[in-house]
Amino acid sequence: xxxxxxxxxxxxxxxxxxxxxxxxxxxxxxxxxxxxxxxxxxxxxxxxxxxxxxxxxxxxxxxxxxxxxxxxxxxxxxxxxxxxxxxxxxxxxxxxxxxxxxxxxxxxxxxxxxxxxxxxxxxxxxxxxxxxxxxxxxxxxxxxxxxxxxxxxxxxxxxxxxxxxxxxxxxxxxxxxxxxxxxxxxxxxxxxxxxxxxxxxxxxxxxxxxxxxxxxxxxxxxxxxxxxxxxxxxxxxxxxxxxxxxxxxxxxxxxxxxxxxxxxxxx
Numbered sequence: 001x002x003x004x005x006x007x008x009x010x011x012x013x014x015x016x017x018x019x020x021x022x023x024x025x026x027x028x029x030x031x032x033x034x035x036x037x038x039x040x041x042x043x044x045x046x047x048x049x050x051x052x053x054x055x056x057x058x059x060x061x062x063x064x065x066x067x068x069x070x071x072x073x074x075x076x077x078x079x080x081x082x083x084x085x086x087x088x089x090x091x092x093x094x095x096x097x098x099x100x101x102x103x104x105x106x107x108x109x110x111x112x113x114x115x116x117x118x119x120x121x122x123x124x125x126x127x128x129x130x131x132x133x134x135x136x137x138x139x140x141x142x143x144x145x146x147x148x149x150x151x152x153x154x155x156x157x158x159x160x161x162x163x164x165x166x167x168x169x170x171x172x173x174x175x176x177x178x179x180x181x182x183x184x185x186x187x188x189x190x191x192x193x194x195x196x197x198x199x200x201x202x203x204x205x206x207x208x209x210x211x212x213x214x215x216x217x218x219x220x221x222x223x224x225x226x227x228x229x230x231x232x233x234x235x236x237x238x239x240x241x242x243x244x245x246x247x248x249x250x251x252x253x254x255x256x257x258x259x260x261x262x263x264x265x266x267x
Contacts, residue, residue, distance in 0.1 A: 004083075005122070006096040008193050013206070014214045015188040020160065023190070026205045031148040031158060036072070042142045042173050044069045045219045046110060046135035053133060054223045063090045066219065067129055069106055069137075070098075071173045078104025082173070086126050097122045103173065110135075139226075140167045141218050142177040143189075157193040164189065166222035182221050189216060 015023065046067040047053050057064040065088040071080060084106050085098040099122050101109065109115040113130060115123065129135070143161040150156040165179030183189070190211075192202065205211075 004096075004098050004100075006094070008094055008195055009092060010094045011192045011194075011198070011213055012216050013190045013192070013211050014216065015160070015190050015211060017186045019209050019211055020188050020190075022209050023205065023211065026209070027148070027158070030150060030201070032151050034147045034149060036147065038144055038146050040073055040142060040144050040177050042071045042074060042177055043140070043219075044137050044171055044173060045139045045141065047138040048133050048135060051138060051223055053135075054139075054219055057217065058220045058224070060215070063088070065089070065129065067110075067126065067133075067135055068219075069110060069173065071103065074177050075103050075173050077174070078102060078107075080174075082106040084110065084123075084126060086122070086129060097125055099123060099126075110137075137171040138168065139219055139222050140171055140173075140179060141165070141222060142179060143218070155195050156199070159191045159193070161189045161191075161218075162187075164218055166218075166226075168226060182218070182225060189218070 045054070046069070053064070053066055057066065065086065068085050068087070070083045070085055075082065080103045081100055082103040083098045083100055085096060088095045088097075099120060101115070101117070105115065105117075109123075110130070113127060119127075141164070143164040145162075146160045148158045148160075163181060164183055165177070165181050167179040170176070170178075192198070
């Protein structure tokens, strides 16, 4: 079982097709595509019933956190490798804590808190998150990713994601990577992951290609679009007038406790 922690700065950029092609040309002698090439990453994000962690994250607080279950590729069965990840961000620094499990064990752990393996510090942190938020599966996110690292420094990483898609049904990673795209065709999200300051050579490439940083969260954008769609549907559906039946005098509450119970019943 692999235990991993990451601490780094992550900068995000929105690229069009032309910027993507030119960027790949600029870095072809500097960056090396990792051994996985173009791969699909599937995630299920866990949140409260009312999406408290995602909606709070969209307010851009100094501290935010989110819990997700991740697989690289579409898992074949419950024995496929999966990662339970707790991602935190504080004052621009990203801290990612994750633990590898079999997919079936990971799903059961997130649902019940029970796990037969050793309870590491990372799992104790996830236990605290679970106890505080009582999260449930809420949003599926998948995308096709190219990951690169600098040829002489594997800590300097760049990822480029395309075909970012989401669904809020079939919340099972084994169900496939289908979903609704959240960006127009021909657009990419690039992330530069660095331990400290941006190197000058990369800053120069970004400047020359007019690639600007953006504030973008895949799950945040999926939630925003889902909320906007729900509001549009609600606005399009005629609202019915419902007459509240009157309570017969014989049933009128006599005590404050009875009043509160009848009020709760009739609202």
